[in-house]
Amino acid sequence: MTEDRHEQHAASEENGAHRSWRIFHATGATPAGEPPAIPATPPWREFAGEPLQPAPAADDRAARRRLGATGSRLNLRDEEIDVVNAALLLRRPLLVTGPPGVGKSTLAYLLARELGLGRVLQWSIVSRTTLRDGLYEYDSIGRAQAIAAWRAAADPASSAEPVASPAEQPARHAPYLGDFITLGPLGTALLAYERPRVLLIDELDKSDIDLPNDLLHILENGSYDIPELVRSAMPTVNVFTDDPDSRADIAGGRVECREFPVVVITSNGEREFPAAFRRRCLPLEMRQPSxxxxxxxxxxxxxxxxxxxxxxxxxxxxxxxxxxxxxxxxxxxxxxxxxxxxxxxxxxxxxxxxxxxxxxxxxxx
Structure with a gap:
């Protein structure tokens, strides 16, 4: 009898050591004090984006709508929690499938709350969605109209050269390029943050057939270019982001992450995805709650x-x-x-x- 108890205790200790690599436990509890440290990045998933952006604020109202007051545990088994932790460790997206209403998109909010990663960036997919919709929007018509109005009102002797930032922009200068560019949810998630952002790509199976393939480069390289900024003469441009009242500096027209975002991609199983896309994701199938x-x-x-x-x-x-x-x-x-x-x-x-x-x-x- 005593030997049996010793064996059970040893097995429990071994199991605890086996689980110690987890940082996500699906409890929904807000971290007390410092948020848990994210595991070291695998060498083949290291990125070196600049400049470093300030940490995002949490969106408590959105989290409470999704999780309730206490963040009740999702219907995840131990092996499914291991899949989520593996995605965090390997810096790979989660491809979450299951019946409607089981909490697929809620998982993103649970991760953000439990790991202290701030506001969730949500990209909702429809049949007309393109990759650029998620990366950035350039209001070319608005800028053309602003330039035309400026030229009509400007003194003929004034300079048409844009300045380095909005704060340095006198009234005599042309409209600032960065005021007409807004990063989308995917584009914002790939900015250089010290800790990863959480990105929810919701209902990808509703997309055009080409979108999963278009995402491959982004998911692999963690970077993208904004041609309008690459062609400009300004070394750094300050643009709007998907976060409310937030802007970010873009150097050389290129955005590259420092920490690959925590990407949760949901699907209702309405279509199959290409093998090359599935290879870059970790699959997670969710069940109905007990x-x-x-x-x-x-x-x-x-x-x-x-x-x-x-x-x-x-x-x-x-x-x-x-x-x-x-x-x-x-x-x-x-x-x-x-x-x-x-x-x-x-x-x-x-x-x-x-x-x-x-x-x-x-x-x-």
Missing amino acids: REQLVSIVVSHLQRRPPEGLEALVEDFERRIREGGTQSVDQLLNAVHVTSMGGFQADADGRKLMEMLLRDLSKGR
Whole structure:
């Protein structure tokens, strides 16, 4: 008996040593004090971007909308948490698949909160999305109009040469190039930060067939050029970023990361991706939450005691999934919130409303 306990203790210690390489544990807990250190970069994924940008602020409101007050644990098994940690260690994107509403995009917010990585940069994909949409936007028409207005009002003897930065720009000079360039979510994530940014590329399977292939160079090299800046005579240009009220200096028209961003790419499985693209990502398939996790998610989002009838609603929600329905956790949250309102009656009209809120999403109505 004693020997058995010693063997179990030894196995536990060995397992703890095996898990010590993890920095992400899927708890959703905000780090107390200094955020956890990111593992050293593999030599083949080292980058040397300049100039270094200030650390981003956290977006607590967005995180609370996604995670609730306590950041309830996602439905991740130990081996799936290992995949996430491997992606962090290897500086590779995560390709997250699974049914709608299981928390694929929420994983990005969980990573940002638990690792203290600041605001999540979100790039939502539609069929018309191009690579440049994610990298940067150049308002050429706006700049042409601004230059025309400036020329009409300028003194003929004034210089048309742009200056080095907006702060040094007198009224007599031409409109500043950087005022017409805004980096997109992907472009901002690839700026040089001391700690990686979290980038969510949401529903990539909705994209044009070429977009995954267009991403290959970016995912491999962690850099891109802005031709409008490369062609300019200015060594450094200050442009807008995807972060609110934020700008960044771009040297020589080239953006290169210092730390490769934590990239979470979600897919609902509506299409297959090219092998070359999949080779650069680590796959993670997420499952429907368990009953205990569903209750925890609801309580975390409502930020109060579990309402009466919660167990019955969770059981109904699980039954619909077992019968082959396509349901989202958002639907359960909506149903719980409505039924917890004072005066709600579960009569015929109430049941019709619940059927609508918990309808099968695969049926298109």
